[in-house]
Amino acid sequence: MPEGERACATMVKEAYKFGIPPLAAGAACLALGWKWPAGVLIFLGLFVFYFFRDPERMIPSAAGAVVSPADGHIIEIVDEPFDANMGHRVTIFLSIWDVHVQRAPVAGRIAGVVYHPGRFYAAWRSAASRENEQNIISLETPQGTVVFKQIAGAIARRVLCWKRAGDVVARGERVGMIRFGSRVDIWLPQEAHVTVRRGQKVKGGESILATWTSTA
Incomplete structure (x- = not known):
């Protein structure tokens, strides 16, 4: 940060x-x-x-671990391509009671931060991922790319990213926040093995979402 x-x-x-x-x-x-x-x-x-609390987290050191970019509950795990190489989407719903700081799911270089203005549908609706105000953050590693979105919701009306394209981040490093609840979507490579389940509570930077043998 x-x-x-x-x-x-x-x-x-x-x-x-x-x-x-x-x-x-x-x-x-x-x-x-x-x-x-x-x-x-x-x-x-x-x-x-x-x-606005921002607790420290125990960042996993296991090779290939992809950590949750946000606190909240897993509400959806689907096979949905973001591009030809990324086939798994995991959606995390943040209630107003969750920590709202987002963290890098893997170590790498930020290839881009793209802001899209949009609507403010309730975060649990599938349309929110496509149509709500959001930041799309792309993280490049030597082995591939991971993409995640900070998505505004009906209550959350501001998405903030503290990083810029070209910044190098460590796994679990703070990258931004969403004010007052919403959702975060993350797209993982097809070869990633998702280890969480729907309904599971996760902590940003600490809970392992998936393992990816190619991830740094």
Whole structure:
């Protein structure tokens, strides 16, 4: 992550931008004796800090491991080509309670970050992958390419990528975030062996989605 994006090891810097105002307003209401609005505002401020948490993760060192790019639940595993070489799509649904920082699933060089404006369908709908606002991030390794999408949803209205084309990333390195819940799709090479199942909870940068004997 570029210098300045993160304020500390466990919090995304944006937490202060969005969390301090409601906390300050809540403190002012409390000083005036307005307990009910003070409670609502303080709760909102604390929730914002919770939402923007960014915990450290134990990155697997196993050769060929493809880690989850996001926290959430697996809602779909399908054979769906992104191009001639990538045939498996795994979809991760992020609820509003999940960590919203995304991580690189493999080590490699970022070949491209392409932003597409779009709609804001509910993240669990299949149309969201095609039509919602999204970033498409392509990762090249010496052996092949992995592609994943940060997809906005009905609540999440902002996808952020902290990397640029040409950047070299390590497996599990932070690459961006989606504000307030949505989904991440990842396309894997045909030779990859998917090891997760539908409904399984995963952690970004830590849970192994698949094994790929050619992956760095």
